Amino acid sequence: MRGPTSRPPWLLTRRSSPPPRRAGVEVITSCAQGVCGTCDTEVLEGEPDHRDSLLDDSEREIARCLFPCVSRSRSERLVLDL
Incomplete structure (x- = not known):
């Protein structure tokens, strides 16, 4: 649940945005291959x-x-709630 001090939602666009991690937004992952579910x-x-x-x-x-x-x-x- 987002609180008053949480970051704004993350925005990806189809053409230009890199995955959040490459753009400097931390996303907790384990496999980085879409098989573990850690980054849900x-x-x-x-x-x-x-x-x-x-x-x-x-x-x-x-x-x-x-x-x-x-x-x-x-x-x-x-728009993602990271």
Whole structure:
């Protein structure tokens, strides 16, 4: 849950944004391959491009979370609660 001193949501754009870690935003990961689930992150806005091996098709359709170590954005904007 985000508190009053937490960082603003992270924004990915389809064309230009690097994964959060390469942009200097710390994301806790273990495998960095989309197989462990450590970096499970809530999607606040946008459509994720899921590239993980964890979610099934129905979970991907709901689009409430993604794994930023491997996933990207299908929409112009993807806002994550990091």
